[in-house]
Amino acid sequence: MxxxxxxxxxxxxxxxxxxxxxxxxxxxxxPPQPRVLEELRKHLQRKEFDIRLLSRVINQDAGITAMLFKVVTSAAYKQHQPFETVEQILHAVGVRQTFNLVQAISLAAQGDxxxxxxxxxxxxxxxxxxxxxxxxxxxxxxxxxxxxxxxxxxxxxxxxxxxxxxxxxxxxxxxxxxxxxxxxxxxxxxxxxxxxxxxxxxxxxxxxxxxxxxxxxxxxxxxxxxxxxxxxxxxxxxxxxxxxxxxxxxxxxxxxxxxxxxxxxxxxxxxxxxxxxxxxxxxxxxxxxxxxx
Known part of the structure; x- marks a missing residue:
C-alpha cells in the first residue's frame, strides 16, 4: 500500500x-491509487516478476494499456520498437521501468x-x-x-x-x-x-x-x-x-x-x-x- x-x-x-x-x-x-497499481506493487514487493502475470494485470485496464503503447513509441525507446504486446514492453523496457510508466499514466487517468x-x-x-x-x-x-x-x-x-x-x-x-x-x-x-x-x-x-x-x-x-x-x-x-x-x-x-x-x-x-x-x-x-x- x-x-x-x-x-x-x-x-x-x-x-x-x-x-x-x-x-x-x-x-x-x-487521488487514491488505481487498483491496477496496487496489484502490480504487490507482485513487485514479492519479487514476482512473472511477465505474463504482470501483463495480465496491466491489460485489465484498457485505458492505461492504450496510453502505455503511446508512451513507448517515444524516441527514447526507439531501439525496442515496434511493440505488439504488453509482455514485449515488460521484456524490453524492464519491469520496474514499465511500472514507473504505468504509475505516471494512472495519474493522467484521474481528473474530472x-x-x-x-x-x-x-x-x-x-x-x-x-x-x-x-x-x-x-x-x-x-x-x-x-x-x-x-x-x-x-x-x-x-x-x-x-x-x-x-x-x-x-x-x-x-x-x-x-x-x-x-x-x-x-x-x-x-x-x-x-x-x-x-x-x-x-x-x-x-x-x-x-x-x-x-x-x-x-x-x-x-x-x-x-x-x-x-x-x-x-x-x-x-x-x-x-x-x-x-x-x-x-x-x-x-x-x-x-x-x-x-x-x-x-x-x-x-x-x-x-x-x-x-x-x-x-x-x-x-x-x-x-x-x-
Missing part, C-alpha cells in the same frame, strides 16, 4: 504541513474532465509534452545524469499534478492563475496569496501517497526551487524538468520567464554549457516530433 495522506503530510516541515492540512480541510482531494474539458485537455497536453521531453533529455544525458527515461517521465507527469488538484477544488483557480494564456503558468507567490496553497507541496503529497521514489518526491516539491537541493539525484531531476519545460516553450515559440533565473543552475547540473544548448535543444525537439507520429 502507499503511504497514507496523513503520513505523507508528516514528512513536510511545519509551515508546509499546516498549509497542506488546511487545504485538505478545505476539500482538496488527494466533465467540469472544464478544454482546460483539462490543455493541462494534460502540456504535462505529457513536458514528460516526453524530460524522457528524451534523460535518454540523451544518461551517462552524465544517471536518471532513466522512465523516471524522468514519471517526474514529468507528476511535477505539476498539484495544479490539477487545485483546479478541481477552486473554480476561480484557472482564471486567477492565467492558465489558459500562452506562456503563462502558476506564479508561486500569487498562488500563495490568493489560495494559501502551493502546488509543489500538493504534488509532493500525491507523490508520497502513491509511493514514488523519494528523490522524485523531492524533485516535485522543489521543481521551482533548484537551489534548495544539494548535489543528488533530485537536483538532477529538477534540472531535467526545468530544461524540458524550457524546450516545451521554445517549441511553442513562447518566452519562458523562469529560464533566465534557473539556467545557471540547470546547465552545469546536466553537464552542459550555454554554447552547446541550442544544438541540444534542436536534437530533442527533432526526436520529440519524430515520436509524435
Amino acid at each position: 502507499g503511504m497514507s495522506v496523513a503520513e505523507a503530510v508528516r514528512t513536510l516541515d511545519d509551515e508546509a504541513a499546516k498549509k497542506m492540512k488546511r487545504l485538505i480541510e478545505r476539500g482538496v482531494k488527494i 474532465l466533465k467540469k472544464n474539458p478544454q482546460v483539462y485537455e490543455a493541462f494534460w497536453a502540456r504535462s505529457q509534452a513536458v514528460a516526453q521531453l524530460a524522457m528524451l533529455i534523460a535518454d540523451e544525458r544518461i551517462a552524465v545524469c544517471n536518471i532513466f527515461p522512465d523516471q524522468a517521465y514519471l517526474a514529468g507527469v507528476f511535477h505539476d499534478c498539484g495544479v490539477l488538484l487545485l483546479m478541481q477544488r477552486f473554480s476561480s483557480y484557472c482564471a486567477e492563475m492565467h492558465l489558459g494564456e500562452p506562456g503563462r503558468w502558476v506564479e508561486l507567490a500569487e498562488e500563495d496569496s490568493k489560495f494559501s496553497a502551493d502546488h509543489c507541496v500538493v504534488g509532493y503529497i500525491v507523490a508520497r501517497h502513491w509511493h514514488l521514489p523519494d528523490f522524485i518526491c523531492d524533485a516535485i516539491r522543489y521543481h521551482h526551487d533548484i537551489r534548495e537541493l544539494g548535489m543528488h539525484a533530485s537536483r538532477t531531476m529538477v534540472a531535467i524538468l526545468q530544461l524540458a519545460v524550457d524546450i516545451y516553450y521554445r517549441d511553442q515559440r513562447v518566452a519562458n520567464p523562469e529560464w533566465e533565473q534557473v539556467k545557471d543552475e540547470v546547465l552545469p547540473e546536466l553537464g552542459m554549457s550555454d554554447d552547446g544548448l541550442l544544438e541540444f535543444v534542436d536534437v530533442i525537439i527533432e526526436r520529440f516530433h519524430a515520436g509524435q507520429h
